[in-house]
Structure formats: C-alpha cells, structure tokens
Amino acid sequence: MSPVHHDQSADAAVQVMRSLPPPKPVTDSGLPPGFNASRTLPVRVELGRQFGRRRTQLVLGFMVALPIILAIAFAFDTGDDGGTSFVDMAQHSATNFALTTQFFSATFLLVVVVSLFFGDTVASEASWSSLRYLLAMPVPRIRLLRQKFVVAGLMSLLALVVLTAAAWILGAVLYGTGSVSTPTGESFTGWGAIGRLGIIVLYLAVSLIWVAGLAFLLSVSTDAPLGAVGGAVLLAILSQILDQIDALGGIRDWLPTHYSFAWTGAMVDPIRWDDMVRGGFSSLCYAVLFTGLAFWRFSRKDITS
C-alpha cells in the first residue's frame, strides 16, 4: 500500500497533517469560536470581491470616459445657437455640463449600470458555483442578499457620483464654474447650483431603485447573469416605450419610468418637488415589491447551481 512514486507536493500535504492541532473546543452555543452569523460576508469583503472584477472597473472607467467623449463632441459645436434645452446649454458651466451628462445617461446608461450591478451580483455567484460555499459557510440567505444588495447599491451610487463628479470637474476645467442656466430661463450660482445637482443625483438614485429591485429579483431567479441584467434592461425599455403611448392615458402614471425626468424639477425656483415625490414613491414601491419577492424567493429556493 505504500506509494511507489513520491511527489513533493503530496509529501508536503502529508507532512502538514502530522502537526495538525486537535479540534478546538466549541463555544457554548456549539459553534466555532469567533463565528457570528450576523458578521458573515462583511460589506468590506464583498466590496473587495466586486471591485476586483474587470466589469466593475470598466463601468467606473466608462463613467469617467463618457464626459470626456461628450466634451469632445461638444467641441464641434460652432457656438451658442441660443437653444433652450439642457443639451444646448451644456457648455455654459460645469454644472450645465454635468446636467447634460445626466440627461444623456438617465434613461439608458444608468439603467444598464444599475441592472449590471444588481442583476449580476447573485447570478454570477451561482454561475461560478461560489454561491453554495457562501451559503454553506454559512452566510444566512437573507443576510447574503442584504449584503449583496447593499454592496450593489453602493457601487451603483458610486458610478452615479463618479459620472457626475467627472462631468462637473471636466466642465469646470473646460467651461468654468459659472452659474448654471436652465431651459426655463433661470440661473443658479455657486453652492445653490451644486446643491441642486446633489438633489438630482439623489433623485436619480431613488428613481433607479426600481431597476435595482427588478434586476435583483431576476438575479436570484436565474443562474445566468446575462439573463438577469438583460431582462431588467429590457423591461425598463418596455416601460419607457409604453410611457410614450398617449392612448394609455393615466395608466402611464403607474409605469415605473414615468417620472424618470422629474429631476428637472430641481432646476426651477422654487424646486418643483411634486413629480419627484411621486416618482420616488413609485420607484420605491416597485423596488420594495421586487426586492421583497427576491428575498422571499431566495430564502425558499433550492440552490442547485
């Protein structure tokens, strides 16, 4: 029975076994010392796991690249033709440029980014098979989802902030930090403009929560990350299309994307909160529904991946 061939690595393995300590006594609750289910998978660790991914780095990189690309495109503009949309006013100031960038990103780019972070988070673990080891660790299922949700939320928020900050800083360099002009002929200066930009970022974040919830629900329902991300984006687009159909009348108020541009209300004085409140509520309702379903589903699911 003794091995004929000796392999160094195998030897080392056997060697280690000679010095293994005896089992450590367990705690009163019968668990290994130091184990606490509510401290498993800390946010820091999960952030580290996600930031190591090329996907995350690319998205954040793109958030910086987009304003640069836009600025180059605007450089072809021969001058101020006096238009009165956000886009026409992009080169008025740093804040105007940041607003224009958000205007271009709000309906699609940010939806994709949020779908990516939330839709991929559980499904990719399932596709790598690492999900079962996390759950057997055990990270309680509810806690696992919660940590995943929090981290995906932090990353989405980071992307949004990076996009806005990059656009603002680039705008400040190119167009100066003057007052922001709005399509309604108002202008805001200094901290007032920055504060409004902050409100817009906050509202964009809230209005995208429903996408997050949807992508998250799909993420726990499939082992294919692409399916979860793509599904959430498709449904967001469907909602946007339906919102364009006048025949639907008041029903459109219930579409989660109906208030996706309500943030422009922060660009009048006094701030027009009504649609932002309605949009925030609608988005949050959908988010709570979808996320609740995701938790319910995942806590009952058989993990076969």
Added chain:
Amino acid sequence: MRALLGSRLRRWTALVVAVLIVAAAAVIFWPRSTETPVATRDLTLPGAKAPWDAAPVQLDSTLYLPTATPAPAVILAHGFGGSKASVVDDAQRLARAGFVVLAYSARGFGNSTGTISLDSLDAEIPDARALVDYLATLPEVRQDKPGDPRVGVTGGSYGGALSLMLAGTDPRIDAVVPVITWNSLQAALFPNSAEVGATGQGSDGAAGPKTPAEVTAGADGVFKKYWTASLVSSVVLGGALGNTAQVDVGPGGIGGGSQGGSGAATTGDPNGGDSGTGAATVPSDRDPGCGRLRLEVCAAYARAADTGRIDDALTKLLTRSSPSEVAGAITAPTLLVQGEQDTLFPLDQADANARAIAANGTTVAVDWYRGGHDGGAPDPETEDRITGWLQHYLAGTGPVPSAAFRYSVDGGVTDNGRPRTRVLQADAYPGIAGAPAVRRTAVQLQGADQLVLNPAGGTPAAISSLPGLSQASGGLSSLLTSALPGQSATFSSAPFDRLAVVTGSARVRVTVSALPSVTTTAGSAQAATGPVLFAAIGSRNSAGTVTMGRSAVAPIRLPASAAEGDTTVTVDLPAVALQVAAGDQLIVRFTTTDQAYAGPTSAAAYRISGVTSVSVPEANGVRVSAGEVPIGTLIALIALAVLATVGLWIAGRLRHRPRPAPQAAAASGEAGPDGGPDAAADGTPDPAELDAPVLPLTIRNLSKSYPGGVHAVQDVSFEVRPGQVLGLLGPNGAGKTTTLRMVMGLIRPSSGEIAVFGTNVGPGAEILSRIGSFVEGSGFLPHLSGTANLLNYWRATGRPMADAHLDDVLAIAGLGTAVRRRVKTYSQGMRQRLAIAQAMLGLPDLLLLDEPTNGLDPPQIHAMREVLRRYAGTGRTVLVSSHLLSEVEQTCSHVVVINQGRTIAAGRVSELIATSGEMSFTVDDPPAAAAVLTAIDGVGEIEVLGDTLQVDLGRTSPAAAIAALVAANIAVSSAAPRNRLEDVFLDLVGATGTGPQQGDPA
C-alpha cells in the same frame, strides 16, 4: 409525494390568488368610462314668435330625468355653434345630481327652426321663457306655484348670456349660473379701454374702480375681427370651416362638454348630420351667404367686417343681445363663472355683470377659473361649485354656497413647460354688495419716451392670441409674448420686493403724440379713424423671460383729434390674474398692431410717453388649492423608505435559530448499524465521543422529491461518528450529492431530519460553520488568485484569521507559486486541490468531500487518502462520497452504500467485506480440499471452479480453514476473501430492485 404535490399546488394557488387580487384591484380602481344612463325624453317644443317670424319656432329639446321626481329643473343652454347634443355630458351630470334637465337647441342651431339672432331679447329669450312655460306643465318638475316651476338656468358663452337675459326677464327663474359669457356684446366685440382726458382718476396714485376688473367701455371700439369672423363663419359655412367652427364652440355646454379642451369640445362636430346647419353649407344663388344667421345680423356683421367700425344699426342689434340691458332686474342668486384665458369675453364682462346684478341686491358670486374660450372647460372643482349653487338655491339641499371670489394664478413656467397654478380665494368679490373695494397700489414705471410705428397696411401685425388656441400653443407661447420690433413701447417697474398678484384690470395713464408720417403728410384717412394702440400687462423675471397676462390685449382707439399733437388717455389694461414674483418686474406694453383686431391700415408713428405709474389691483386672496407637493405621497414615501431601511438592517441580523434535534440525544446513545463495537474495535481512542456524545452527523429518513415526481432521495438514514472517515458509496445518480447538499443547507429536504453535532440543519443554520465542504466542483471567483480566493472566503466567515490555518491548507493544496495566479488559469486538478484546501480552512470538525479525488494524479490521490485518514485521526470527522469502490475501500474506515435514493448498507468496510465470509482458495486438489472444508463445522456452500474453490466459511476464520487444508496436505497457492466490497456492492445494488432494504446486512 403527496406533500410535494401539495407544495406544488400551494404555489399555483398562491399565483392564482395573486392574479385574482390584481384583477380585482384593476376592476375596482380602473377609471370608469361609462356611468349609468339617464332617462331621457326627446321633444319638439314650441318657442316664441319673433317679430320677423311667420310662426313660432320649433325647438328640438331633450328632457333628462333624475331618479326621483318631482325635482327642480335646470334649463341647459348650449354655446354658439353647438346644439343640444353638445351639452349631453353636462345634462347627464346635472340629472344625476337630482335635476330635471331641459337641454335644447337654440333657434337656428341643430334641428331647431328659425334663424340665429345672437340671444336677442326679441327672439331667443322669449323662446327660453316658452320653455319655462312648458316646465310649469310638467308633473316631474317641482312647482313653486301654478305656472311657476322651480327652475334654474345655466349655460356657457352663448348659453350663458341667454341664462342672464332669461333671468333678467323672467322672475320665475330661481338660480342662474352663466359661464364665460358677455355683459355687453358691443363692448366685447368692439372694445375700447381708453378714456380720454386727465380725469385724475387712476392717472396717478392708487385710484381706480372699486371692483377688480371694471374696464372703461369706450365708444367706437376696435373690431375683434378674428374671433368674430371665426364665430360667424361657423354658422354661415357650417362645417366647411372645420376647425374654426369648432374653436368657438368651447362653451358648448357649461364650457364645452367633457373634452376639457378649449372648446373644442366639439370633436365630433355636434352639428354633423344636422339638416339645419347643413343646409347652410352650400350657398345657393338666392342665399346671400348668411346661412342660418338672421339677415339683419348678417348684414350688419358684413358692414363691420368691411369697415372695421361699428355702426348704429349694429349697435342697436348688439344692445338687444346684451345682458347689460336686463341684468339689473335679475333677482335669482347668480354665480358668475368667467375664464381667465379668454380673449373673446374677458374678465371685465363678468365684472360688469356682477356690478349690475349686485346693484339690485341680488346674491352674486364670481369665480375666475383657469380656462375660458382660449383655455377649456371649467375644472372639476368649479363644476362642483356650480352644482352646489344649483342644489342649494333650487333643491334647498346642501350648505349655503360661499359667495367667495375664487381665482387661479399661474406661477412661473417650470421645467415641464407648464406653469405652477394655484387657486386663491377672497371672502367676497371686491367692490360689490358692500364688500370692501379692491386694494389698488401705485407702482412706479420707468421707461424713456418711445417711438412706435404702425406699418402701412397694418402688417406685419403682432400676434397676441390665437382665438381658441392659446392654451394649445405650448411652443407658441414665446411667439405670443414677443412684440414686433419698432411696433411696441415697453415700460417696466423696479423689481418687486414682494410677491404680488395683479387681480383685475390695472389702470395706467399714457400720452400719445402723433408724429408726422407718410400718410399724415399725404392727408389720408388716418385722421378719420383715430390712432389705435393695444395695451398689455405682463411680468418679466430676472432672467428676462416675459410673461404677458393671459396673452390678452386691451385695444384703445384715440379720438380722431389725437392724430395731431399730444393726447393723454387713461387706459384700463386687460383684466388678468397675473403673478409678479419678488424680484420680477411688472411691465406695461403698448403695441400698434394686433392680428386679432381690425386696426388702422395707414402708416403712422407715435411717441409714447408719460407712463410713470400704474394702479395695480390686488384681491389678497388666500391659497385654497392643495399644495404642490402631494403630502400623502410624501409621507408614504418617507414611511416606505424608513421601512425598507429598517428591513435591510434587520435582514443583516436575522439568523437561523439553532434548534437541538429532538432525537439527537437518543441518536447518539443508540447504537448505529454497527455502532456498538465501532470505537473499541478500531482501537483508536475517540476523545470527542467520550467528552461529548454528540454525533457529527445524523440523517434520518431523509427524502427529497422535485416537482414532477422525481425522487432524488427517497429514504436515507445513517450516522457519522467522530473520527470516522466515512465513505458514501453509490452509483452515479444514487442521491449522494443531493444528500450532501441537504446537509449543507442548500436544498430543503422533503422530509426527514439532518442533525449536525446535535443540531437540526436548515438553510443557513449556524452549526454549518463546523462543516467544511467541497461538493460538485469548486466555486471560485475566476478573476482572483488562489490565495485571494481563500482569503476572501475566510474573511467572509467573519472568523479570526488566526483560526484559518491558511498556510497549512495551502500546503495541503500543494499548488506552490500557482496560488498567486488567477483561478481562471487553473487546470481542473488545481481547482480541485484548491477547493479541498478551502473546505479545510479553519480545520472544520466535519469535512464533507464529494468525489475529492476526481481529476487528481495518482500520487495526489494517494496523498489525499493519507491526508483524510490523518485528518480524521485528529478527532475530526470526514465524509467522502464516491462512486468508486476502490476509492472508498482504500480511504474509508466506514461505508454507507446508497442506491436509488435509499441506504442499502452501512458499516465498517472490513466488516462489510468480512461478514460475507466467502473465501477463494486456489489449491492443487480441489475435490480433496472441498471435502476437508465441508468437514469443518459451520462452513456453508462450496463451489469448485477449476482449481479454485469458492467457500462460504461462515464463522470459521480463514486461518483455521487454511490450517485445515494444509494439515490435509493440500497445497494452497492463494487464499483471498472472495467478495471484496465490489461484490458486496453489486449484490446489494442488485438486491434493491426487489424491494426496499434497510441497510443492515449483518
């Protein structure tokens, strides 16, 4: 099975219930498109016989009956260009509110006979009185006394004037609600807001009329040609003018029916198919082109359109069509509803009506809603006010209607292109019925003397309004507020230091100086017409955006003498409800042209000067409309956000409550399938078992079925004792992996129990922290290195790094420097070794390994066996699953055999082999050997195959058997247990087909 079906059924039931709930909610909350129909009766009623009529006209009418009669009646009159069909929605609404509603087509409209006389006191008004006579005969109508029914009258525009004039000529009327209508048709169609001379009143300081919107009605007004032409052509040409015809019908009923839009209402052209108007659409040679318009009216209009001036004949006609003639006689409580977006019948018309009616001591209330001929039908709140007014004064139900003055104000245009609108309310309409006069403030204006030109031909002309279209303009609004260069003079105030709402007509004094121009030097007709200017009021915000008050202009015609020298006039600016926010400027603008009016066509130039102060009326109403922010939604939003946050916070702290297995104690005390002799026979001391008689793993009657009746595991029971290396043996698909997944809490068992160290296991059970597992392949983040993966794994457990024994497990993995490469570059075997290392992180008390040697090299397989044996030797426990018999035989001390989801055998490997007792001997003399062995007591069947004997030794030890053979001089060249585990396994697997076997072969 039943339970599984049950769970499946439950899932479907839940789905169906959810769908039903959503469907029910949709049914309940879906906007109602149709309401219960109202009983109606179509009638043709005789009207009056006007002086020019040969016989009384026949009025096509419809009676709408409420559910309970007798009830008070309401006569519902339609707007110009409409018919009884255009008020159906309003009629039904009023009938549902409990009124008998009589809707009819006025003479000349719809299927009624006669010609249109513009609500003449000689024609249309007597018609309406005839209708009151008819109502007095109806049993369904409540009667005050014989011949005097309880009746109110309402209508929009054309119907509104009819309401007022009927109430002014028939004392039987008990309540009146005229909507967007006129007081003096002459003042409305030929307005002139200028009063020549320095009367002193309002010229400076804050003097002015007591009511908000009293406007000078100067003689020889400027013809409102665009509106008038639209209206006339709608009845002369019928549908031929399509859109134009519909524009004016706004006031189809109380403002135009349900469609909300500007009058337009008439979508489906209420006249469509009506033979009456239809007949007029094709002019014949005998037809003077007047359609159903009364010839006198038609002719007078034609003259006015030709000259742009009003003549005596037209003045006389229009006077007979004006409520101003009879308003003083109205005794019925009157609610005057006027539109703020109305360039046809502006707010000053309602003001004049209110003054005239209140002078008689009659109850009057005034309501300015955000709409009108340019802006649409009354909003629901205003409709409610109308209904409440009628209900109280006719039916005697409901509270006493408020006499408050309600008006709507637009704030600045917001990002969504719509202005912020709010409704303000003052206690009463200022200046009437003893209410205090409107507050007027003098606002200083700045602006140098400015030159304005009237271009020859009067074109290009400024476009201040598009009749009936202003509200739809959207993108046009900027066009409407811009004046043409050279044609306007603007005077502005200093920025306001507070928010002000101009409520009514501001008054300003202006000096107009005629300058020499081509025409005057040529001595043309300009002198005869007198200079015409258009005055407007607006606000300008700090960014320079100008908002003109509802796009309205007040035309002023100066006397002919003003064509030379300086003329000072007092001008009443258009009545508006205009907000001037703090920091905004009030502006007053004079222009020489306006598309909507018949201004002079001769070229002229004027100097505008002396505009120093404007007297601004304010009603100081308080806001009654709800705030912009939906408070309920806001509260719900905050509550939901808090709830979601708390939910997430709690979710991070929820943990699986450890639950001691009910049978754990019993299980540990009870001897296993071959538990009794186990520890002692093994000879190795088992400290864990001595200290804590808790089994690392107990599985009882475990089963797992999937929807569709697939039974992955049917009945698995076994125990794992401390220090064992237990092999879970079974062919592929036997249920080994599913069992391990259930142990790991990944899959919920359908039934049965799993206890780990005495604690029941479910998803996320904390006791799982004592298990290290490797099941069905590795699970690594491919973008991280081997070390990073292990580190991340350990950090995710939240346990101290010192407990990880990372170096030890890395040594066991034996990956060398490869651990620093990203895992995606690993071979299958490397991943396998890393995964086993991960399972060993923290040196768990129970190690679950699923096919651990798959993909390993022979030396590594060998080392792995050694590692596992030694691992168990430290007092820990190892459970290895495999489908390879040799694997189990060589690695494990104990084995559990499962097949088709059932445990079929369990025990010590050596015993399982030995208990069969079958030996195989190779001898030189098989028959002799057989004889020898048969002689031994207890030896069973013997089979001879060539020179090999297959013997069932029973209790006899092989040594004794060999000794016996040797003693009988039989040469034994080999002796071996015949049934190795493979044979046992095959026997057992083969046997399971015949029926369930509880795995105790002993």
